[in-house]
Amino acid sequence: DIQMTQSPSxxxxxxxxxxxxxxxxxxxxxxxxxxxxxxPGKAPKLLIYAASSxxxxxxxxxxxxxxxxxxxxxxxxxxxxxFATYYCQQSYxxxxxxxxxxxxxxx
Amino acid sequence: xxxxxxxGAEVKKPGESLKISCKGSGYSFTTYWVGWVRQxxxxxxxxxxxxxxxxxxxxxxPSFQGQVTISADKSISTAYLQWTSLKAxxxxxxxxxxxxxxxxxxxxxxxxxxxxxxxx
Numbered sequence: 001d002i003q004m005t006q007s008p009s010x011x012x013x014x015x016x017x018x019x020x021x022x023x024x025x026x027x028x029x030x031x032x033x034x035x036x037x038x039x040p041g042k043a044p045k046l047l048i049y050a051a052s053s054x055x056x057x058x059x060x061x062x063x064x065x066x067x068x069x070x071x072x073x074x075x076x077x078x079x080x081x082x083f084a085t086y087y088c089q090q091s092y093x094x095x096x097x098x099x100x101x102x103x104x105x106x107x
Numbered sequence: 108x109x110x111x112x113x114x115g116a117e118v119k120k121p122g123e124s125l126k127i128s129c130k131g132s133g134y135s136f137t138t139y140w141v142g143w144v145r146q147x148x149x150x151x152x153x154x155x156x157x158x159x160x161x162x163x164x165x166x167x168x169p170s171f172q173g174q175v176t177i178s179a180d181k182s183i184s185t186a187y188l189q190w191t192s193l194k195a196x197x198x199x200x201x202x203x204x205x206x207x208x209x210x211x212x213x214x215x216x217x218x219x220x221x222x223x224x225x226x227x
Contacts, residue, residue: 032211091211
């Protein structure tokens with residue numbers, strides 16, 4: 001099984017901050033890495049697929065990078081609506097595992 | 108507009124059976140995989156399994172193989188998740204999602220979730 005490890009598990013940040021979340025795979029997954037945002041009581045929302053492709057309708061302040069085992073989600077200027085939990089998910093396997101999540105809270 | 112609409116919340120007793128549904132609209136239901144994701148209270152996301160409604164090809168995550176059954180009725184564009192004997196540990200939110208199989212796979216549309224509560 002491919003394990004996905006996100007860091008940090010949580011972070012506190014202010015509106016306007018640049019925020020970076022990392023995701024590490026236990027083996028190489030090429031670029032098969034997706035990022036989702038989940039707000040309390042809501043379904044997850046796709047932000048980034050294939051490591052760096054921005055899903056249609058997602059603001060350009062979100063970006064993804066990486067390949068192999070190390071990946072990054074960056075929010076260039078945190079907005080009030082971005083406070084949420086973020087999950088990475090590998091799609092190297094068709095039922096690819098999720099990371100444990102990173103909760104982004106208001107500082 | 109692509110939509111996945113799930114059936115409503117359920118409260119069941121241990122040992123009871125249950126089938127929840129996910130109805131797709133706004134796209135060709137038979138040409139995209141549909142998956143089910145479990146989220147236990149306060150926890151993360153887990154893929155349970157997926158089905159390709161076009162031919163009913165079904166895959167399960169090892170943790171869920173034999174524990175649930177995923178099916179689909181393409182005539183009414185609906186996927187199902189079924190239990191024959193619920194346990195308290197099945198208490199969770201369950202989401203369905205449409206999967207795009209390009210550059211790996213990703214879930215681009217999600218249902219609103221079905222909360223299943225199992226309690227005696």
